[in-house]
Amino acid sequence: MQTQKTARYLSLLPVTIAFAITTVMMGQNTITPKSEIPGKVEALLAKMTLEEKIGQMNQYNGFYDVTGPAPKGGGAQRKYDNLSKGYVGSMLNVRGVEQVRAVQKIAVEKSRLGIPLIIGFDVIHGYKTISPIPLAEAASWDMEAIKRSAQVGAAEAAASGINWTFAPMVDISRDARWGRVMEGAGEDPFLGSDIARARVQGFQGDDLSDPLTVAACAKHWAAYGFAEAGRDYNTSDVGTGTLFNVVFPPFKAAKEAGVKTFMNSFNTLNGVPATGDKFLQREILKEKWGFDGFVVSDWGSILEMKAHGYAKDGKDATFKAVTAGSDMDMESDLYVTELAGLVKEGKVDEALIDDAARRILTVKYELGLFDDPYRYCDEAREKEVIYNPKYQEDVLDMARKSIVLLKNENNLLPLKKSGQKIALIGALAADKSSPLGGWRIASDDGTAISVKEGMEKYDGNTLTYAKGADVVIGPATFVRELTINEDDRSAFAKAIETAKNADVVVMVLGEHGYMSGEGRSRAQLDLPGVQQELLEEVYKVNKNIVLVLNNGRPLAIDWAAENVPAIVEGWQLGSQAGNAIAEVLYGDYNPSGKLPMSFPRSVGQLPIYYNHKSTGRPDEAADNMVFWSHYGDESNEPLYAFGYGLSYTSFAYSDLKVKPTKQGATVTVTLKNTGSVTGKEIAQLYIQDPYASVTRPVRELKGYELVTLKAGEKQKITFDLTGEELGFYDNQGVWQVEPGQYNIFVGGDSDATLMKSFEMK
Ligand code: NOJ
Numbered sequence: 001m002q003t004q005k006t007a008r009y010l011s012l013l014p015v016t017i018a019f020a021i022t023t024v025m026m027g028q029n030t031i032t033p034k035s036e037i038p039g040k041v042e043a044l045l046a047k048m049t050l051e052e053k054i055g056q057m058n059q060y061n062g063f064y065d066v067t068g069p070a071p072k073g074g075g076a077q078r079k080y081d082n083l084s085k086g087y088v089g090s091m092l093n094v095r096g097v098e099q100v101r102a103v104q105k106i107a108v109e110k111s112r113l114g115i116p117l118i119i120g121f122d123v124i125h126g127y128k129t130i131s132p133i134p135l136a137e138a139a140s141w142d143m144e145a146i147k148r149s150a151q152v153g154a155a156e157a158a159a160s161g162i163n164w165t166f167a168p169m170v171d172i173s174r175d176a177r178w179g180r181v182m183e184g185a186g187e188d189p190f191l192g193s194d195i196a197r198a199r200v201q202g203f204q205g206d207d208l209s210d211p212l213t214v215a216a217c218a219k220h221w222a223a224y225g226f227a228e229a230g231r232d233y234n235t236s237d238v239g240t241g242t243l244f245n246v247v248f249p250p251f252k253a254a255k256e257a258g259v260k261t262f263m264n265s266f267n268t269l270n271g272v273p274a275t276g277d278k279f280l281q282r283e284i285l286k287e288k289w290g291f292d293g294f295v296v297s298d299w300g301s302i303l304e305m306k307a308h309g310y311a312k313d314g315k316d317a318t319f320k321a322v323t324a325g326s327d328m329d330m331e332s333d334l335y336v337t338e339l340a341g342l343v344k345e346g347k348v349d350e351a352l353i354d355d356a357a358r359r360i361l362t363v364k365y366e367l368g369l370f371d372d373p374y375r376y377c378d379e380a381r382e383k384e385v386i387y388n389p390k391y392q393e394d395v396l397d398m399a400r401k402s403i404v405l406l407k408n409e410n411n412l413l414p415l416k417k418s419g420q421k422i423a424l425i426g427a428l429a430a431d432k433s434s435p436l437g438g439w440r441i442a443s444d445d446g447t448a449i450s451v452k453e454g455m456e457k458y459d460g461n462t463l464t465y466a467k468g469a470d471v472v473i474g475p476a477t478f479v480r481e482l483t484i485n486e487d488d489r490s491a492f493a494k495a496i497e498t499a500k501n502a503d504v505v506v507m508v509l510g511e512h513g514y515m516s517g518e519g520r521s522r523a524q525l526d527l528p529g530v531q532q533e534l535l536e537e538v539y540k541v542n543k544n545i546v547l548v549l550n551n552g553r554p555l556a557i558d559w560a561a562e563n564v565p566a567i568v569e570g571w572q573l574g575s576q577a578g579n580a581i582a583e584v585l586y587g588d589y590n591p592s593g594k595l596p597m598s599f600p601r602s603v604g605q606l607p608i609y610y611n612h613k614s615t616g617r618p619d620e621a622a623d624n625m626v627f628w629s630h631y632g633d634e635s636n637e638p639l640y641a642f643g644y645g646l647s648y649t650s651f652a653y654s655d656l657k658v659k660p661t662k663q664g665a666t667v668t669v670t671l672k673n674t675g676s677v678t679g680k681e682i683a684q685l686y687i688q689d690p691y692a693s694v695t696r697p698v699r700e701l702k703g704y705e706l707v708t709l710k711a712g713e714k715q716k717i718t719f720d721l722t723g724e725e726l727g728f729y730d731n732q733g734v735w736q737v738e739p740g741q742y743n744i745f746v747g748g749d750s751d752a753t754l755m756k757s758f759e760m761k
Contacts, residue, residue, distance in 0.1 A: 030371065031209045037365045041358055044113070050340055050350065052113060053357040055087035057328050058336040059120070059296065062094040066102035086111030087336050089360055090164075090296075090328060092120040095442055100161025101377040108373045116373035118364055120296075123165035123203075123214065124183055124439035125149070127156035129391040129575050130448070132402040133437040133516075133552055134169065134195075136571035138185040138596035139645070140401035141682045141704055143198040149398045150202025152391045155212040159385035160442070163367050163376050164215040166263060166296075168199035170250035171220055174607035176600065177230025179520030182438055182552035182572070184225060186596030187609045187642060189246050190701045193253035200257040208260065209368030211375055212385070218254035220265030220298060222280050223247050227267060230606065231521045236267045241694060243269075244729030246611075252289060260293040260363050264326055266301050273308045275301040276317070281325030294327040294359035302332040314338055322348055327356035392576060399580035404569035404593035405646040406549075412566040413546060414587025414648060415504060418460030423502035424452060425468045425495045425538060426509045426531070428550045433476070435577030438517025438552055441478060447575060451508050451548060454578030458586050464502070468495035468534045476514045485529040492530075492537055499542045506585065507535060508548045513572045516552025525556040525603050532559065539563060548581060554599040554640075561639055569593070569645075587648060592680035592706075594645035594749065598638040605634060610642035610750040611697040643684050643701070643749035649675030649711065651748060653683070658744050658756040664721040665758050669746045671717055673709035680708045681748060685719045687726065688743040694730050699750060702726075719746075726760060 032040060045053065063079045064071050071077045082088050083106050094103050100119055108114045125131045131149040140146065150168070157165060169183040172192055185195040196218065205213040223243065227234040238247060251262070262285060265274040274280055275297050285291045302321045303314060311317035318338040321329070329335040342348040368375045405413070415422070428434055428451070435448040452465055469492065470485045499505045509531045514520070526532055536559070539545060546566040549555065560567060568591070570581045583589040600608045615629040630636055655670040671683055685703035689696040702725040705717050721744075727737035739760050745752040 031368050032365055032371055034366070037362055040365060040370070041361045044361060045354060045358060047113060048357070050343060050353065052086050053353050054335055054339045055082070055085070056089035056115065056357045056360045057339070057353070058082070058088050059090040059092060059328050059330045060088055061092055061331050062099070066094070066099050082336060083107060084110040086113055086115060088117065089115070090118045090120055092330065094119055095121055095160050095162055097161045097377045097379050097382045101374055104373050104377065115361070116364060116369040118164050118215070118360070118367065118369065119162050119376070120164040120166060121157055121162045122167065122439055122441065123153040123157045123162070124167050124169070125437060126153045126395065126440065126574060127160065127442050128386050128444070129156060129388070129395055130436045130440050130443050131395045132399050132571055132573040133182045134184060135182050135186060135552065135596060136402035136573060137398060138191065138195055139404050139569070139571070139593035140398065141191065141594060142401050142706060143194055145398050145401050146195055147198040147202035148394050150199045151205070152394050154203045154205075154214045156386055156391070157442075158212050158214050158376050159378070159382045161376050162214060163369065164217065164261065165203055166217045166219060167203065168196055168216065168254065169219050170196040170254055171225030172246055172250065173225030174609040175227070175230035176525055176554040176597065177521050177523060177603065177606060178225065178227055179232055179516045179522065179553070180225070180518060181597065182516040185250070187598065188596065188611065188701050189249040191596060191704070192250040196250040196254040197257040200254050200259045204258065204260065208366040209371075209375075211368070211378070211381070215260040215363055215367060216254070217261040217263050217296065218251050218259045219263035220274070221251060221262045221285065221295070222265060222274060223269045224265035224267050224274070232519050233266045236269050238269065240731050240733055241729065244733045248284070255285070255289050255291050260366070262291065262293065262295045263298055264295055264301065266298050266304065268308055268310070273301070273305045273310050275326055276305050276310055276320035276324045278324040286325055292359065293363060294356065295325055296328040297321060297326045297330045297332065299330050300332050302326065302329050302334050315342065318342060319347060322352055322356070327359055395574050396576035396579055399573040399576050400583060400589045402571060402573060402593055403580060403584050403591045404595055405584070405591040406567040406569055406640055407561065407565065408646055409565035412504070412544065413568070413585060415461070415546070415585050417458060417586060420461040420503045421501060422455070422461050422463050423498040423505045423542070424455060424463055424465045425499060425505060425507045425534070427467045427470045428510060428512070429506070429508035430465060430467070434513040434550065435572050436574060437513045437572035438520065449576055449578035451570070451578045451581050454580070454582030455506070455585065457579075458582060464498050466495040466498040467491050468538070469530045471529055471531065472512045476512050478514065482512060482514055487530070489530055489533070492534060495534065496537055496541055499538045502542060504544045504546060505538060505542050506546045506548060507538065508550060508570070509535060510550035510555065511552055513552070523603065525554070525600065527555065527557065535560065535564070546585065548585075554597050556600050556602050556639065558601045558639055569595070590648045590677060590679045591645070592647060592682065594643050594682045594684075595640055596642070598642050599640040601637070601639045602634055604631065605638070608638050611700050613695050614698050641750045644751075645682070645749070647675070647679040647681065649673050649677045649679035651679070651681045653747050653754050656744070656746055656754045656756050658758045660758050660760070663723060664726050664760065665742070665744070667719040667721060667744055667746065669717050669754070670714055671707055671709065672714035673711055676711050678708065678710045680706060682706055683717050684747060684749065684752065686745040686750060686752060687721070688745070689726070689728070689738070690741055690743060692728070692738050692740070693736065694728070696728060699745060701750070
């Protein structure tokens, strides 16, 4: 009989698959009821030796091709022996049913207790079918679409033998130099929290044992996104107020959404490596928030405490990590070598080991791995689910919703569908890999629809393509430092000639997909290489330019913003990138995305974010043009503010009313589509607490609504504000809701001017 849960995911799939999966599921063992799991875990723990319990806390990267012969000698042999002895609880980067089944078989059949492995993988924005990078998805502000995108990644990964993803990354960041902003939801904790919840629900579903879902992992705990100067792995020094009000909320939201695991982070936070931080892992996460899942270290981060200057050696690092609450060691190979000795010497209480093993075993039970270790290993399902065409529709939907229209002077966009000569310029326009972005390790190069392919489907115009310039030279790979093309202008002439003869020039410029992501910080945020020069050369012969940006972070494109009439933020949009961009360019999809992160005018403004505090000297006075908080050579304002984004129609806000209630206030506003086509607006509400016991930001997002209106149509929108939106954490990390005045702003971005105040009693 089909269970409710089965029916839910079957409804997401085509009939053929649904049939195959029903068949598979009917043959599956029944799942241990939740209520029985604690008892089973305790019974198992009682049978385990100290070394076996520590083994559960050990995670290895895939270390050999399991379909080949078993390793002989060296480190791989030792790892293989540990696996056979039950001294490995998890592996990462083993994927594909054949490989996963083979390693699982070793764990289950060779080890004394046959405890199955939990198999982890970075499913950050898709597995085979690739979704937009998370920062792009965040621009949709559409929680259903984001959840669906995570479901797609989970389904493909789970069908490939994986049962745990190292996602979502919920790090808030205010610095576009940091390459990993592409993996997060941007700069805002309110939006970031909603997205954290949506992604956790998408990955995990309602029931972890569903073989098309995976356990999720909120990372990186904590303050990894506050790396000084935006340089990856760098120090974070963050005050209590910012920690509690900005850094923590998305993690708390993930916890409340039931996320099963957390990953700690590479950085130090206020002088303590997060991996060895008791305050973060034990006091806040496990004690205060009551998190009962497990914490995995980041890759090698236990050993890295030595380089940080926090641990004397591997043994000391092990002691510090385990006492701080890091339950699983990813690839430091230290727990399995040092921990038993520390327990035997009486330095580490065995209760800590029991606690960690208990947490890990519980998740394995919930995943159904004890009921069937090969639950995620079904060749027929793998074949049906991977690259299923249905998923292309889902990622296309997500890609469309992620696009942000930044500028559209004189309605240059949408493009006319016929009778036009269009020049398409830029190497990224024809690139079928770069749109797959920075975390697509399981996917296949060349599988994205390029902008060129997307535009070619509109055949009423003449489209002529010229590369203009390469962005990178040589192969772009996940682990290779990319060589940016700084001097090859040999293809400029052809591009300029093509542009001269065109009615409109579409230029696809920006960053290659591998220019953002882990270890990919940038000190410049311009169009890399010779692209800015190319843009200006083309502009000399044809000013009718639509600039389509491809990038994994906000860019400082002040010249383009000043001169180019139309700019479309096209991020790295995944498998369907080119189709989504072409639909927007031709007006078949009216763009509705809003920026989840401020775009700076120049790198010197960083970190730049809308929800900053006021200084004591915020404004220029007529008689004091020097001694106020500003730059002598740059504006304080971002190029494009948080929450900003245009549409092919226009919207007007009016009739803002704020009615105090017992809990806070009810805010109403009328939104009208004042343009000539149907459009979707993301109406945003910001609060300001102008005077408080601890200074509050000049604005904070506390509500938003996605509203689709036909031309001329209007709608009343209501927001309810309670203590939850109006309060804040003080400098002791204690929640406060203070009486007094609150200013409410409603509009289409964080610069909204429509304002009303109310008094909170
Ligand atoms: C290091 C990254 O920081 C982390 O996010 C990732 O999950 C692990 N490597 C595993 O690939």
